[in-house]
Amino acid sequence: MTTDLPHVVEEPSFGIDRPPRFWGPRFGWPFAASAGVALVSAVMLLVNAFTPVEQVVTVRGIMASKEDFFNDEEVQDLLLKHHIRVEVTNRGSGEVAHEVLDQKTQHYDFAFPSGQPAADLITNERRRRRQYTRTIRLFTSPIVLATYREYAETLVGNDVADRQSGGPGGTLYYTLDMAEFIELGKRGKTWNDIGIGAYRNPRGVSITNGNRVLAHTSGVCRSNSGTTYLGLVAFVDNDHEPAQTEADVDRIAREIQPLITAIGMPESGLWQAYITPEGKSQGPIVVVYEHQFFAYQQSHRHRTGRTDTERVLLYPEQEFQTDPEYISLRPGAGERLGRLLLTDPQLRRRMMELGFRVFDDTDAAGTRRLFDLLVGRGVPRPEERTDYTRAELPELNLLQRLVDAVGRCSQ
Structure with missing residues (x-):
């Protein structure tokens, strides 16, 4: 007789997974990195909190x-x-x-x-x-006269200006004989009278301009460029001597008042008008500062790859630094x-x-x-001066008298 072995049913086993190691790759190292960053940030915040910040x-x-x-x-x-x-x-x-x-x-x-x-x-x-x-x-920055090439060349043709360097189509700079320039204004000469018609506008039509040959300023009563140009004209008109007495001032004022033409806009506005396409209608010659022209030409070359050869400078023979x-x-x-x-x-x-x-x-x-x-920067330079004649202003009280008389500032 065979005896069967009893059937043994095993208890089900339950596996308990071990918790992951804290510093293992799945959790610990990323946590440590984040905690380190947070710690550094906290320290920096504390440092900044106690470090004085220089205010603007x-x-x-x-x-x-x-x-x-x-x-x-x-x-x-x-x-x-x-x-x-x-x-x-x-x-x-x-x-x-x-x-x-x-x-x-x-x-x-x-x-x-x-x-x-x-x-x-x-x-x-x-x-x-x-x-x-x-x-x-x-x-x-010296006072200069900004103009356009055809007007500068017209002055050259009348022995009133000389090219500094380059040919008629190249130079950006001219030297102006102030005494001759003033004389044209005194004689009432217009641009038509002295030959501007020999030049043509972009449409191929001869240029006409019946206005007198004068430089336009922003006004002598409030602007330095206007006052300085007035002093320059007075110096040249008075045989290269500043006025010494009130009688000198009154005489000079009567002589040159018709030559000082103010457009009635601030200095910055006068320059901005000059560099617009409509600038010539405001006046073909305007009194500006040298630095404005240099900055403009650098900007123009940077934008276009060339200098603006239409606009040029007239340097008075008698330098007047401002x-x-x-x-x-x-x-x-x-x-x-x-x-x-x-x-x-x-x-x-x-x-x-x-x-x-x-x-x-x-x-x-x-x-x-x-x-x-x-x-x-690719912008031509003006010539070095060989004549160091500098215009002189009269004493301050006499200059103010001249400004008041010519500009009629009290009216």
Whole structure:
């Protein structure tokens, strides 16, 4: 008899998985990395919380035509790197002086008139009053006459101007005989009279212009360029001597008043009109600053690959530099900005890129480095001056009398 073995039914087994190792690849290392980043971030937040952050300081100024420097985006970016933002109120140079001296300067840290007469008026009077005043000379820009090639060539044909270099279709720069130019105005000569009709407009039609041969300014009562040009004309008309007496001023004013034609717009507006296609209708010759032309030609070449050979400059034989002065009106932010403008290499290079002649110890006139920069950017440079005759303004009170008489500023 066979005995069957009993059937054994096994208990079901339950497997219990071991929990993953905390530092294993599925969980631990990613967690550690995230925790490390969080820890570093927390530490940096704590460090920043206890580290003082230098705030951007707003420096407020009142100035004339050189506002284009502070309105330049690259200048603004460079200043922000030094935690400085500049806000500018625009006035004519004469208005800058009057507003400063009328003590309406509670909102201004600095003044920046475009020329020496207004700067002298501010600094002399403030020092007399024992008010805080610090001045810095940063750059200069001569007064020039901007015109169009056919008008410059018409003057050449009348022995009133000479080409500086290049042929009739090449040079951008001419030297103007101011005495002969003034004489054309005194004699009432028009552009038609002196041969502008020999040139044709883009449509092939002879140019006609029955207006007198004059330079147009933005107005002598409020603008430095207008006042400076008036002083230049007075200097040449008075046999290359500044007026010495009130009688001299009154006589000169009567003689030259018809030669000073103001368009009645600010200096910046006059320049902007000149570079538009309609510019010739505003006046074929306008009084501007050299730096405006240089900056324009650099920009034009950058945009188009060539210089604008239609627009050219007339340099008066008697050079007249305009020496704007940065005037700090109170210690603090205004003085700090002035020191930065004087010493920062990037800001000083930008001044040259905007066409200014920048003063330094190796180049007192500021011309050599500027002209080298122009050539390096494909813009022809004007010739070096061989005649260093400089026009002189009369004393400040006599200049103001001349301005009032010619501009009829009190009317």
